[in-house]
Amino acid sequence: MIQVDVKKISKSFPGVKALDEVSLSFFPGKVNALLGENGAGKSTLLKILTGTYTKYQGSILLNGQTARFQNVREAQKAGIAHIHQELNLIPQLTVAENLFLGREVRNAFGLLDTAEMNRQTKAMLEKLRLEVSPQTPVRRLKVGEQQLVEIAKALLSDPAVIFMDEPTSALSDAEINNLHQIIASLKKEGKTIVYISHKMEELFRIADHYSVLRDGALTGSGNMEDTSEQELIRMMVGRDVQIEPKTTTHLVEETVLQISDLHLQHPYVKQRKVLQNISFDLKRGEILGIFGLMGAGRTELLETIFGLHTSRSSYSLEIEGRSYEFSSPQAAIKNGLAFVTEDRKVEGLVLGLDVASNISLPTLQQRFFLKSRGEKDLARSYIERLGIKTPSERQLCRNLSGGNQQKVVLAKWLSTQPKILFMDEPTRGIDIKAKQEIYDLMKKLADEGLSIILVSSEIPEILTLCDRILVMAEGRLTANYSASEADEDKLLKAALPV
Ligand SMILES: Nc1ncnc2c1ncn2[C@@H]1O[C@H](COP(=O)(O)OP(=O)(O)OP(=O)(O)O)[C@@H](O)[C@H]1O
Numbered sequence: 001m002i003q004v005d006v007k008k009i010s011k012s013f014p015g016v017k018a019l020d021e022v023s024l025s026f027f028p029g030k031v032n033a034l035l036g037e038n039g040a041g042k043s044t045l046l047k048i049l050t051g052t053y054t055k056y057q058g059s060i061l062l063n064g065q066t067a068r069f070q071n072v073r074e075a076q077k078a079g080i081a082h083i084h085q086e087l088n089l090i091p092q093l094t095v096a097e098n099l100f101l102g103r104e105v106r107n108a109f110g111l112l113d114t115a116e117m118n119r120q121t122k123a124m125l126e127k128l129r130l131e132v133s134p135q136t137p138v139r140r141l142k143v144g145e146q147q148l149v150e151i152a153k154a155l156l157s158d159p160a161v162i163f164m165d166e167p168t169s170a171l172s173d174a175e176i177n178n179l180h181q182i183i184a185s186l187k188k189e190g191k192t193i194v195y196i197s198h199k200m201e202e203l204f205r206i207a208d209h210y211s212v213l214r215d216g217a218l219t220g221s222g223n224m225e226d227t228s229e230q231e232l233i234r235m236m237v238g239r240d241v242q243i244e245p246k247t248t249t250h251l252v253e254e255t256v257l258q259i260s261d262l263h264l265q266h267p268y269v270k271q272r273k274v275l276q277n278i279s280f281d282l283k284r285g286e287i288l289g290i291f292g293l294m295g296a297g298r299t300e301l302l303e304t305i306f307g308l309h310t311s312r313s314s315y316s317l318e319i320e321g322r323s324y325e326f327s328s329p330q331a332a333i334k335n336g337l338a339f340v341t342e343d344r345k346v347e348g349l350v351l352g353l354d355v356a357s358n359i360s361l362p363t364l365q366q367r368f369f370l371k372s373r374g375e376k377d378l379a380r381s382y383i384e385r386l387g388i389k390t391p392s393e394r395q396l397c398r399n400l401s402g403g404n405q406q407k408v409v410l411a412k413w414l415s416t417q418p419k420i421l422f423m424d425e426p427t428r429g430i431d432i433k434a435k436q437e438i439y440d441l442m443k444k445l446a447d448e449g450l451s452i453i454l455v456s457s458e459i460p461e462i463l464t465l466c467d468r469i470l471v472m473a474e475g476r477l478t479a480n481y482s483a484s485e486a487d488e489d490k491l492l493k494a495a496l497p498v
């Protein structure tokens with residue numbers, strides 16, 4: 001059992017004081033929640049405690065003994081595991097190869113013992129109730145499954161301290177419940193679990209102790225049972241946050257997008273269909289929600305309309321009464337569509353480019369004559385509008401906090417001034433205040449005439465924002481509710497496979 005004490009840790013990046021004399025403790029046999037707004041310093045603290053960053057002021061004590069890790073391996077040797085906020089797997093390698101990367105098991109002859117590695121991987125996958133084969137290449141897995149592989153990788157060395165940086169942001173409800181059970185048993189074994197999440201109800205379900213960071217400084221800590229959601233939000237944000245439901249509904253019933261008879265074939269199994277017989281319309285200024293369980297086909301639906309699966313799909317598409325066939329996403333963008341995707345690291349952002357370049361990326365072709373001055377102004381206006389926390393528009397996106405990267409993705413698509421905006425889980429990993437800001441922005445844009453399709457697994461998000469809600473199950477539409485008709489029960493019922 002290891003107690004971790006952080007003593008006066010400070011860490012600066014050029015133009016940013018990420019941590020400012022932070023002192024706090026993480027206790028064994030407990031789930032220690034670490035809370036704070038996007039950019040508050042949570043991930044930075046974890047990276048210091050796990051040997052990723054070696055330059056900082058202050059000290060780390062493990063059971064009272066000072067520890068100073070020179071690299072990640074030293075931290076691992078001391079019994080510390082780190083589940084990163086961003087997925088760190090190698091897509092081309094199999095699940096087993098990813099798990100044993102850098103710590104391969106060898107037999108008596110010094111050869112790789114693939115059978116043994118597969119066996120251990122299989123046991124770990126079973127423990128996490130992840131039904132994939134150890135030999136599956138990671139790129140074939142969905143984001144949620146990849147997240148579980150990441151967790152499996154961390155648990156493999158049987159660590160005493162486990163740092164989890166937003167482990168559930170990409171998981172379905174069933175997967176989250178499953179992970180919570182695993183955490184409960186790790187806790188019983190006396191492990192020290194440090195848990196970052198922006199989902200309050202989850203923290204109240206599993207956490208025992210909390211520490212709150214705000215602008216790099218500790219603003220509070222204590223037992224979860226002695227605090228409330230409102231109190232924690234105040235420590236994080238410095239004021240109360242109220243999320244108001246969308247009130248104005250559009251009076252014009254003008255159809256902007258009409259989709260008819262959409263079908264999508266399975267990529268490998270010829271006879272199977274991923275999407276079947278989908279027809280719906282979208283009005284001007286409407287926020288249309290699409291609810292469904294993971295695997296229902298929601299992301300695939302948006303991707304198909306966006307011109308990403310042309311060889312496997314068939315459908316008819318009209319925008320403002322005119323028929324189109326998009327042979328590529330570029331064609332869709334040109335005709336007024338934009339798509340904030342689910343996984344910002346893979347599809348949304350170029351992490352090695354700065355904020356300004358990312359924001360102007362989709363409009364580059366149309367505006368190449370604008371050069372960097374226009375790019376800078378554009379970036380600055382979005383940094384202000386969305387409250388993106390960055391020292392300047394020239395900061396590399398890699399150096400932004402996770403939530404702020406998500407805001408850059410949103411800015412990038414808004415800068416194309418679309419007629420129709422697709423948003424796939426847009427507030428994943430976004431703190432509660434930024435969430436409110438994004439919701440307000442969506443409502444304002446809809447009032448100005450933008451039509452939005454919102455895919456979300458969060459029922460409260462769907463219910464507060466949407467004018468109308470479609471439900472999908474197993475690749476089909478199963479319900480179409482107006483905002484006033486819909487409630488949690490109805491949505492869940494329609495989402496269950498029959
Ligand atoms: N490598 C880096 N270079 C420069 N600045 C950085 C770097 N890493 C983090 N920062 C900055 O330090 C601050 C803290 O970032 P951190 O990633 O720790 O936030 P966080 O609390 O994890 O936020 P989120 O909830 O969005 O993940 C932010 O302002 C961020 O932009």
Ligand SMILES: [Mg+2]
Pocket residue numbers: 042043044085165401402403
């Ligand atoms: Mg973070």
